[in-house]
Amino acid sequence: MSFGKLSDRHRRVLAHIARYRFTFKEVLSSLYFDGADPQKTLDGLRDEGYITARKLFKGNRSAYQLEAKGAAALGVSRRRAEGLGAEALATHLAIFSFCHLKGFPRIRLEEDEVASLFDEHAPPGRYHCLERSTRSTRVFHVYVPGDGTKAADVVAMTRSHIAEVIQTPGMLPWLANLVYSHAILVESHERAELLVKAVNSATFDDRIPLREVTHVRVECVPGFNNLEEGLHALA
Known part of the structure; x- marks a missing residue:
């Protein structure tokens, strides 16, 4: 499968978002950028239509989700780019936190x-x-x-x-x-x-x-x- 001009890091970021349905730049920084700011990469993926930033949570917090183009690039279901209802969002957030915000691998x-x-x-x-x-x-x-x-x-x-x-x-x-x-x-x-x-x-x-x-x-x-x-x- 061709990923066009996407780098290995781009693909890892997209696959991570597909797995969890959304992510945050702090987690991406820890996982794939050795603590550096991933904003430039995120902006590039958003400008190319692979991801979008949505205000799913309180305050000014942006969560990054796949667009249909991002799902297609990975070969995953377009449902990975769909919005989540309130109950599903709570479930996915709990699982995301369990994996990435508790200090365990x-x-x-x-x-x-x-x-x-x-x-x-x-x-x-x-x-x-x-x-x-x-x-x-x-x-x-x-x-x-x-x-x-x-x-x-x-x-x-x-x-x-x-x-x-x-x-x-x-x-x-x-x-x-x-x-x-x-x-x-x-x-x-x-x-x-x-x-x-x-x-x-x-x-x-x-x-x-x-x-x-x-x-x-x-x-x-x-x-x-x-x-x-x-x-x-x-x-």
């Missing part, structure tokens, strides 16, 4: 990457992320409950997903060795504490504690109300 996985990683017996779930560090490697199924979702319902969804994973061929060793995990992402520390208590007290089948079946992580991530704080920490 994480990447959001595409569906074909999940299938390849699990030898075609992919576990259920729409969103997965890979964390790979010097100490361990772990795949997270990511769940972003809505603001109004009750703790009991979050636990029920988690329990249901784990039950499906157990029935998936080849997944029991992943669970037993704690390399497949369930991450619950929320914005507020108070809600995170509430969910940790709910998960810790939950059972899987009325006998076995849920946490004995698999690793469950409740993590507080930057969201709509504290995104700027998370991004400034990268500067």
